[in-house]
Amino acid sequence: MTETTSAPTAAPEATGPKPAHPALEFLRAFARNQSAIIGLILLALVLGTTFLGPVFYDVDPYSMVDMPFVAPGGEYAPLGTDYLGRDMLAGIIEGGRATLAVGAAAAVISVVIGILIGSLAGYFGGWIDAALMKVTEFFQILPTLLLAMVLVTIFGATLVTITLAIGAVSWPQVARLARAEFMKIRKLDYVQAARTAGARDAYLIFRVILPAALPPLVVAAGLAVGAAILFEAGMSFLGLGDPNTMSWGLIIGQNRNYLLDAWWTVTLPGVAIFITVLAISLVGDGINDALNPKLRRR
Numbered sequence: 001m002t003e004t005t006s007a008p009t010a011a012p013e014a015t016g017p018k019p020a021h022p023a024l025e026f027l028r029a030f031a032r033n034q035s036a037i038i039g040l041i042l043l044a045l046v047l048g049t050t051f052l053g054p055v056f057y058d059v060d061p062y063s064m065v066d067m068p069f070v071a072p073g074g075e076y077a078p079l080g081t082d083y084l085g086r087d088m089l090a091g092i093i094e095g096g097r098a099t100l101a102v103g104a105a106a107a108v109i110s111v112v113i114g115i116l117i118g119s120l121a122g123y124f125g126g127w128i129d130a131a132l133m134k135v136t137e138f139f140q141i142l143p144t145l146l147l148a149m150v151l152v153t154i155f156g157a158t159l160v161t162i163t164l165a166i167g168a169v170s171w172p173q174v175a176r177l178a179r180a181e182f183m184k185i186r187k188l189d190y191v192q193a194a195r196t197a198g199a200r201d202a203y204l205i206f207r208v209i210l211p212a213a214l215p216p217l218v219v220a221a222g223l224a225v226g227a228a229i230l231f232e233a234g235m236s237f238l239g240l241g242d243p244n245t246m247s248w249g250l251i252i253g254q255n256r257n258y259l260l261d262a263w264w265t266v267t268l269p270g271v272a273i274f275i276t277v278l279a280i281s282l283v284g285d286g287i288n289d290a291l292n293p294k295l296r297r298r
Contacts, residue, residue, distance in 0.1 A: 053093035065077055
């Protein structure tokens with residue numbers, strides 16, 4: 001009797017689910033964060049009201065529509081009037097565009113300056129790090145509000161000047177954060193391998209290290225927007241806002257002397273600032289959690 005032996009069959013390769021696209025994985029992680037979704041909804045409401053509000057509520061925010069200090073619920077002004085008899089709702093809608101523009105532009109300026117200085121200091125180290133950190137410490141010890149006030153007083157209280165002044169004094173924290181991230185990441189194996197392979201410094205800084213350092217910097221950018229909005233409100237409260245451009249801070253500053261008699265003139269724009277800053281903070285935290293693999297698995 002002869003034995004018949006069958007040829008061995010190759011074991012089937014283990015096939016697992018394909019990894020999701022990074023963008024899709026980010027969206028899924030972001031959608032699981034309830035706080036981030038709430039912040040996104042609030043931010044969408046603020047942006048929608050600010051930019052689409054004039055389409056549905058076409059009232060001139062600079063015109064007097066009724067007597068001064070009419071309480072909310074009036075016939076001509078749903079949210080009342082200010083000290084000049086101007087419509088508060090129209091003013092909040094109009095002022096939101098300037099406030100958000102100042103916040104976003106000032107945050108971009110501060111984040112760009114901070115990342116540039118922090119990345120160079122953290123990547124090169126040595127005397128470059130020491131020199132750049134001395135400059136950073138110099139700006140940190142100065143009262144930022146006082147320095148911004150001096151710049152606005154010298155160059156004039158325009159929206160552009162206020163934006164540049166806020167951005168020019170708000171970058172040190174971003175710079176320190178970027179420096180710490182670059183000092184940590186530059187020592188990792190894949191960065192050393194890229195350097196050994198002949199990658200240039202600019203490539204390593206902007207294409208290798210910076211993407212890995214983005215999660216905390218994204219949160220810092222979101223906080224910078226909120227801080228710039230509060231900064232502008234504080235300067236307008238002190239009378240250093242642009243008198244020719246309606247903003248939430250300017251509304252508060254112009255009506256601050258009438259808080260006890262007409263609470264809505266200060267409270268309503270203050271609530272708008274609070275909701276906006278809260279929404280930006282929640283969205284920034286959600287983006288950080290979605291970009292950070294360790295936090296994503298919690």
